[in-house]
Amino acid sequence: MAASTSFPRRFGLLLYPEFEVLDVAGPIEALIGLSQRGYEDMKLSIISHTLDPVSPGLNDFGRAIRYLPTHTFETAPQLDVLLVPGGVGTIEGIPSPHKPRIDEYVDYVRKAYRGYDGHEPLQYIFSVCNGALVLGKAGVLDGHKATTNKAAWKLITPSAPKAHWVASARWVESGNVWTTSGVSAGADGMLAWMGSLLPDKVVADVADGMEWQRVWSSDDDPFAELNGCEDVLPE
Amino acid sequence: MAASTSFPRRFGLLLYPEFEVLDVAGPIEALIGLSQRGYEDMKLSIISHTLDPVSPGLNDFGRAIRYLPTHTFETAPQLDVLLVPGGVGTIEGIPSPHKPRIDEYVDYVRKAYRGYDGHEPLQYIFSVCNGALVLGKAGVLDGHKATTNKAAWKLITPSAPKAHWVASARWVESGNVWTTSGVSAGADGMLAWMGSLLPDKVVADVADGMEWQRVWSSDDDPFAELNGCEDVLPE
Numbered sequence: 001m002a003a004s005t006s007f008p009r010r011f012g013l014l015l016y017p018e019f020e021v022l023d024v025a026g027p028i029e030a031l032i033g034l035s036q037r038g039y040e041d042m043k044l045s046i047i048s049h050t051l052d053p054v055s056p057g058l059n060d061f062g063r064a065i066r067y068l069p070t071h072t073f074e075t076a077p078q079l080d081v082l083l084v085p086g087g088v089g090t091i092e093g094i095p096s097p098h099k100p101r102i103d104e105y106v107d108y109v110r111k112a113y114r115g116y117d118g119h120e121p122l123q124y125i126f127s128v129c130n131g132a133l134v135l136g137k138a139g140v141l142d143g144h145k146a147t148t149n150k151a152a153w154k155l156i157t158p159s160a161p162k163a164h165w166v167a168s169a170r171w172v173e174s175g176n177v178w179t180t181s182g183v184s185a186g187a188d189g190m191l192a193w194m195g196s197l198l199p200d201k202v203v204a205d206v207a208d209g210m211e212w213q214r215v216w217s218s219d220d221d222p223f224a225e226l227n228g229c230e231d232v233l234p235e
Numbered sequence: 236m237a238a239s240t241s242f243p244r245r246f247g248l249l250l251y252p253e254f255e256v257l258d259v260a261g262p263i264e265a266l267i268g269l270s271q272r273g274y275e276d277m278k279l280s281i282i283s284h285t286l287d288p289v290s291p292g293l294n295d296f297g298r299a300i301r302y303l304p305t306h307t308f309e310t311a312p313q314l315d316v317l318l319v320p321g322g323v324g325t326i327e328g329i330p331s332p333h334k335p336r337i338d339e340y341v342d343y344v345r346k347a348y349r350g351y352d353g354h355e356p357l358q359y360i361f362s363v364c365n366g367a368l369v370l371g372k373a374g375v376l377d378g379h380k381a382t383t384n385k386a387a388w389k390l391i392t393p394s395a396p397k398a399h400w401v402a403s404a405r406w407v408e409s410g411n412v413w414t415t416s417g418v419s420a421g422a423d424g425m426l427a428w429m430g431s432l433l434p435d436k437v438v439a440d441v442a443d444g445m446e447w448q449r450v451w452s453s454d455d456d457p458f459a460e461l462n463g464c465e466d467v468l469p470e
Binding site: 011020021022024025026028029031032035036040042043044045046053056057058059060061062064065066067068070149150151181182183184185187208209210211212213215222223226 | 246255256257259260261263264266267270271275277278279280281288291292293294295296297299300301302303305384385386416417418419420422443444445446447448450457458461
């Protein structure tokens, strides 16, 4: 099967201290799988506030994991798609030892989404879990439907009072803004996003290669009820 | 709820070039979740043949991801549990550009499992996907039941002719040897392993924190049939 020529190729991953490991790895696993199935010219840039190693988690166990960024905000290349994972690092209401200066990340997301200094606007932005909080603070969710992590629903939804927050959602598609629920939902959302642009057979091959038992419906979400979440309408 | 004092605390992750991202991230996400729920004294060591960054994937897209190891084989500390992920890097039958010298990894696994030079034997060894191939070559699977990635079944199972390879298995528990099917099965297997040692409520909290829609039965495995896999009995 010939690769789609219109499929976006330039991906960026935003990485901040205390990110959540699986928020990153679910969508990235799916994208790596796609890149090995006829989309070899896909590019990935990993963007952080410095080039120092970035660690997930709140304690020494998680911090044994260290990712190396490839770019800073200043050197970030033109992107078509930006992935914004979640993690405790973004939530002011949860004390944590390695909290990043999240405003720098919010500024970059705002600029990247709208275009800046010779960079065209993003074609798509995609958040996992409370990555939606960064999108919310950047104004990206204004006038959009969105979802986020269900356990931290009440801490995150105030970040975007002009969004319609959808509670029972594994993921939400709203124009070029895709948001997913917590952690593992990122992989289902990414497969759905691919499915919106590529033939079903291509996406099925990627998912089967992951032995991923997909959540097929965007509103199949037991965690909304488990956590007593309800929709939050825009102000 | 008080943390179990007998639960093993010293975890190692074996990391080699061309590992599979989600093979690592699924179990590690679950373990990080546990470490933040009353098991703060858990330790993680990331072991590779050098301290150089280690990348997954076969092409430049995946290789933008770079993990930093914490230890080499020579400096690896005493471990209670060793996690061995899969990845194309271990499969001789699949050509790939960054193939590691896998014999070094096999030697380390053999030594670590049995104990060596002042290191006690492992309490548990846990493989994801074709990480089972490394266990097989190290002799760890001799006389055990095991499973592995279903798409590469016929390339992997000859690595351990004295094992009983179980085809329809999301994961297999065989004494202190746990093996899982491909990629995302690692998280289900890890949650099952935790469940064999810890109260259900603790494991449910970890899984719900991941918003993970668990596969509850070890024999719930549509990918065995999809790939036409059958059990391979020991010679």
